[in-house]
Amino acid sequence: MNIEIFMRLRRAIWRARRVIARAVMPRQEAETVKGRLPFQPSDSLAIRTQAGELWASGDVGQSLDLLRRHLLKQPWDSLLWMSYGYRLQSLGRYSEAYGCFINAVEIDPGNFGALEHFLEMAVSRNETHRVNRVLSRLPSALVDRPHRHLDSLYFSIPYGISEAVAVVAEGGSAIAEAVVELQQRGKITAELSDADSQLAIAVFNLCNDDRPGAVQSINSLEPDQLPLLGIRLAIRRAMRESDPSTGLLLAEYLRADPNDRWAQQQLDRLEYGSSLGMPDSSHYLLKTGFPFPPERTTPAASADRAQIVYAVHNSLPYHSAGYSTRTHGLLSALRDQGWRVDGVSRLGYPMDLQGFKTLSNLPESTYVEGVPYHRLGIRSGRVPNRPIVPYIQRYTEELAAFAQDRRAVLVHGASNHLNGLAAVSAARRLGLPSIYEVRGLWEVTRASRDPMWEASMEYRLAAGLETEAASAASRVIALTDALKAELVRRGVDPEKISVVPNGVDTSRFRPMSRDVSLARDLGIGNETVIGYVGSIVDYEGLGLLVEAAARLSEERSDFVVLIVGDGAEYENLKTQVHLLGIDRFFRFVGRVPHNQVEKYYSIVDITPFPRLSVPVCEMVSPLKPFEAMAMGKVVVASDVAAMAEIVSDGTTGLLHRKNDASSLTDALRRVMDDVRLRTDLSERGRSWVDAERRWDVLGARVGRIYESLGGLRTR
Numbered sequence: 001m002n003i004e005i006f007m008r009l010r011r012a013i014w015r016a017r018r019v020i021a022r023a024v025m026p027r028q029e030a031e032t033v034k035g036r037l038p039f040q041p042s043d044s045l046a047i048r049t050q051a052g053e054l055w056a057s058g059d060v061g062q063s064l065d066l067l068r069r070h071l072l073k074q075p076w077d078s079l080l081w082m083s084y085g086y087r088l089q090s091l092g093r094y095s096e097a098y099g100c101f102i103n104a105v106e107i108d109p110g111n112f113g114a115l116e117h118f119l120e121m122a123v124s125r126n127e128t129h130r131v132n133r134v135l136s137r138l139p140s141a142l143v144d145r146p147h148r149h150l151d152s153l154y155f156s157i158p159y160g161i162s163e164a165v166a167v168v169a170e171g172g173s174a175i176a177e178a179v180v181e182l183q184q185r186g187k188i189t190a191e192l193s194d195a196d197s198q199l200a201i202a203v204f205n206l207c208n209d210d211r212p213g214a215v216q217s218i219n220s221l222e223p224d225q226l227p228l229l230g231i232r233l234a235i236r237r238a239m240r241e242s243d244p245s246t247g248l249l250l251a252e253y254l255r256a257d258p259n260d261r262w263a264q265q266q267l268d269r270l271e272y273g274s275s276l277g278m279p280d281s282s283h284y285l286l287k288t289g290f291p292f293p294p295e296r297t298t299p300a301a302s303a304d305r306a307q308i309v310y311a312v313h314n315s316l317p318y319h320s321a322g323y324s325t326r327t328h329g330l331l332s333a334l335r336d337q338g339w340r341v342d343g344v345s346r347l348g349y350p351m352d353l354q355g356f357k358t359l360s361n362l363p364e365s366t367y368v369e370g371v372p373y374h375r376l377g378i379r380s381g382r383v384p385n386r387p388i389v390p391y392i393q394r395y396t397e398e399l400a401a402f403a404q405d406r407r408a409v410l411v412h413g414a415s416n417h418l419n420g421l422a423a424v425s426a427a428r429r430l431g432l433p434s435i436y437e438v439r440g441l442w443e444v445t446r447a448s449r450d451p452m453w454e455a456s457m458e459y460r461l462a463a464g465l466e467t468e469a470a471s472a473a474s475r476v477i478a479l480t481d482a483l484k485a486e487l488v489r490r491g492v493d494p495e496k497i498s499v500v501p502n503g504v505d506t507s508r509f510r511p512m513s514r515d516v517s518l519a520r521d522l523g524i525g526n527e528t529v530i531g532y533v534g535s536i537v538d539y540e541g542l543g544l545l546v547e548a549a550a551r552l553s554e555e556r557s558d559f560v561v562l563i564v565g566d567g568a569e570y571e572n573l574k575t576q577v578h579l580l581g582i583d584r585f586f587r588f589v590g591r592v593p594h595n596q597v598e599k600y601y602s603i604v605d606i607t608p609f610p611r612l613s614v615p616v617c618e619m620v621s622p623l624k625p626f627e628a629m630a631m632g633k634v635v636v637a638s639d640v641a642a643m644a645e646i647v648s649d650g651t652t653g654l655l656h657r658k659n660d661a662s663s664l665t666d667a668l669r670r671v672m673d674d675v676r677l678r679t680d681l682s683e684r685g686r687s688w689v690d691a692e693r694r695w696d697v698l699g700a701r702v703g704r705i706y707e708s709l710g711g712l713r714t715r
Helices: 003-016 027-034 044-056 060-073 078-090 094-107 112-124 128-135 146-156 162-169 174-185 194-207 211-219 228-240 246-256 261-270 282-288 322-336 388-406 417-430 442-449 451-455 457-472 481-489 516-521 542-553 570-579 594-601 615-619 624-630 661-673 675-692 695-708
Strands: 307-312 340-345 365-368 371-375 410-414 434-438 475-478 497-499 528-533 559-564 586-590 606-609 634-638 654-656
Touching (some): 044 060, 044 078, 060 078, 078 112, 094 112, 094 128, 112 128, 112 228, 112 451, 146 162, 146 174, 146 194, 146 228, 162 174, 174 194, 194 211, 194 228, 211 228, 307 388, 307 417, 322 340, 322 695, 340 388, 388 417, 410 417, 417 434, 417 457, 442 451, 442 457, 442 615, 451 457, 475 481, 475 695, 481 497, 528 542, 528 594, 542 559, 542 570, 559 594, 570 586, 594 624, 606 624, 606 661, 624 634, 624 675, 634 661, 634 675, 654 661
Parallel strands (some): 307 340, 307 410, 340 371, 410 434, 434 475, 475 497, 528 559, 528 606, 559 586, 606 634
Antiparallel strands (some): 365 371
């Protein structure tokens, strides 16, 4: 493949995200659809209606596929792009949704539904150039379209698009003209009804962010007269600024539609009363901090110095991902080393999850491989975790009662801040020391997927509460040095922070013979297997792996890329592979049961982790590299800070420059061509993991922290 064509495809798919193929269905389905060509012209409204009905019935896949198929036929339909974007956004696939909204508004800047979402995302990404380019075309979308004039002012006035305002001033909509008069002359000269005058004043106030004035003028309007688009845009801006008037605007918006889901979500974000300064509101907490209970000066009861209560977000047997794997590894090691440590899951778990809401008679305690896990509040049904303060207060009461019953010597809470705040609060009530274990900053993780969220009040609140939990704890455990540095930057005392990294069960993950049968089933012979096992999300950088494979395919055919896992970018990754014409080099397996992971690792030679340089990847290390090293696989990783803490370049693996497909290609080529290097890296990686990252080694580190706080193990 010509490199110029390759780079053109790269830009089209991964930067502009405007190629129609971003929306295509999987290849097998595409072949089926091709057999039905040529298509007949279709009604866009009917398609969107049908997609909406499928979505409402729970058939999400068919709804998306319907929109994909028709976007292939009608790529210039702005409303179809908008509809597709809405659905992707609701699934948390924000980058793809943003691409759809870009398409929609570049096709038609007068598609105000898409323009609203495009601006929200573009502003949060600081893409001023893109915003200016789209809005500069707004005037042309208004000519001879008076039905668009009023709504256009919600964009043209705040963003200073005077040419668009001038089009409205030329006539076509009496209320819109009145708003322009107010904007230019400060008064209305046209004869309007009282209701229309009030509406014009309300629109003027909304456009100019006079929120108290807007609320006053809106309040006099009937529900069916409310300028909902203008109110919604004003709410979005007010939320970004933590403006106390947000609640009043939401109240007016909900007059028109009390069941509006978007408005209810925003109200939820305010935690039922931020505009009123209630003690359990986000706005109030941001100003005053979390209300920890007074610290008891003497312990409430005599302690069993080996007894620890360990509060976690989720656990086995209901979750088996990386978080619960770390929990189980540490608890198993600590118990083997003489600590009576009990895992306690967050208040209401797992009944607060969709799949468990209808279940009854779940046990309050479960033993998994000898480790006890206890559930708080599952006899009370679903326990809402909003507002935060009442939830933490109830969580604290139950956790403190459990710890007192166990005669715990300290309370240890692991991410996120809900557990940290409850653990610290329970310990303060009992006169005990506390530990907050920061395994990641979840607000940073979400912002890495959804940059617009970083500007929200929710983000600031989560960041503040994480910092407060760490600052108030007696000791802090951080997952990585980079995470420790971030906590110190936020003001946490560095002297009380210890780093306890992720680890691996080396008795389970160990070198094993190649599963020849599995390799044969996957069509793999003697090729070098480059295998990724894990979540397929954008920040894992798998697009770079595809680019590297495309470059390597130009010079050799002795390799296969195996992708095991699922996630938001799965179909997009397959699409990129197909567009680049390198399908024969790839095997997409999808998600496999956790107990089959080792079998797939057995056929892998090289494990790439090309994580992108986003905050979550710089701070947090995954478990998978340790599993790969323990099985004797060669790790090739990007040099983000968290991965550079794991891989010693040239000794236990290879590092490539982050965000650099060429550097990744060079690293893969080097290890593929040098069998001796591959053997050395494999052996040294396995030896390092066995010496430094076994759970018993890491458990001993935690045990020493317990001892520093008065704990005493039984052996």
